[in-house]
Amino acid sequence: MIDLNNFLFSIQDADKQCGSEHDTMTTLISIFLCIGLVVSYMPQHYRIIVNKTSEGFSAWFLLLGVVSSTSSFLNIILLQWDAIVCCKSLSTGACLEGLLGVFQIMLQWAMFSLVFILFLIYFPENQKRVNNLDLPAKLHDMTNEWKTALLVAVVCIGHLAISFFITVILLAVVGSPSEHWETNYWAGFLGIISMILASFQYLPQIVKTWKRKSVGALSIPMMLLQTPGSALFVYSLAVRPGTNWTAWITYLVTGILQGTLLVMCIVWRIRNKRLGIDDLHGTRIVNEETPLLRDESN
Template structure:
């Protein structure tokens, strides 16, 4: 060490740093994996744009399940923090690599980060374009005489949506704080507590993803209409799930907890896609407004009698 210090002019601390991080910071160049990752990053953005546009252009998010969005946001947040923890060595090595090598090594982080951002935008648009007529609970007169409402009460669906928004923000803040403390205070990415937290995030993301599409599949099945859901988005994303899983799985330092989420969501999203295609052509054949109409809300003779009896 002393001879190497004299010959290079570097101090012992710098040499120790290079000796410790030499293997970790060695750039891994895989042209095939790089092109797939770039394609997926562009494809992610492009695939979500039809959904964003559909909500904005129709000025409604009717048909979305708030529980579907809750599970999706929390799952995406957990998955994003999981990949950050697993790839923390690659992130810290960026100061010792060229810009190109750094960006290539972090493509897995960029992919999941984009996924998180795009899905969060859907949730934000869901709240911004929540139908006004569904925000208020229906007023029921207390007698046979017309009784004007003294105050406007929020509907149960709107209350749930607002509560879900608060839950998502609290989960994000709390998870980021725990992650930062483990990385900067407790002992870094190699500490057992950090690895345990990464595994918890990955498993939580996987479990939530497994149930994420179930509320939306149930809501769409009951409505018998597509609503504000975008079929083009699902047509782009469902086959892309296989490539996404492959790209994440081939990244150095990742394990099954980083990609299993996307395999499960791909299967469930394919189920929702088939259902939406069936309802789309059904609505077209019957001349039904597939965005605002809902079979579960359509009045019938039985519904009128029940309302009158109340």
């Protein structure tokens, strides 16, 4: 059974140190980013749901993204733990203002995790099973792509469970990062893991999109909203009391890589429209004018 004495003592001690620091500009930027973050992900969620397919997504891109955002979320909770504890002695408005940085990263984690959930739900049916010539025609085996997607889901859930358990144990038994090196090291470790994974997060997706030469279920409007917003997001986190570079460096790297993917998707979209290729599935669009176009080219 966990001894909560240290945890309760940290709450009582924090009450003496709590103070409300009001920065109107930072607060407005944070609120704008929270709203913008949710709005920016809507085109991606909508595109997958309406088209009923997540074709074109890289499972490894989603794995790195979910694990990175989960680590970043737990990192900011640890770094802002004193502010969370201070809510006990502050007004509701002052508490919410002090925790806007936490809300930002929580929303980032939730919105990206929803993309991964939709990826699993709308995984193309024709890519889940493959005929096994050694078995009767009605029997099928899972494809490597579907196996990878399921494996990624298990890893993401396992990482969340283990990291959350360690975080709770450290806060309850040891104390906040500002007073105990063990918790501070764990927060730093989560931040560094998040940074490293984010540095490679978009590479599998960039490679897959380059090979497919089509956008697939990726949303260009989402990236158009998020890429320039990354600069504001980084700034709003960097100026918050109690945070350090491990809390915002992830989003700086991610923004640069996302911009690269955005440019690639725009190029493929223009190219495929000119060549008459279905940008969602990467196949040629066949209609009544297609034979005439081919005849003219001959």
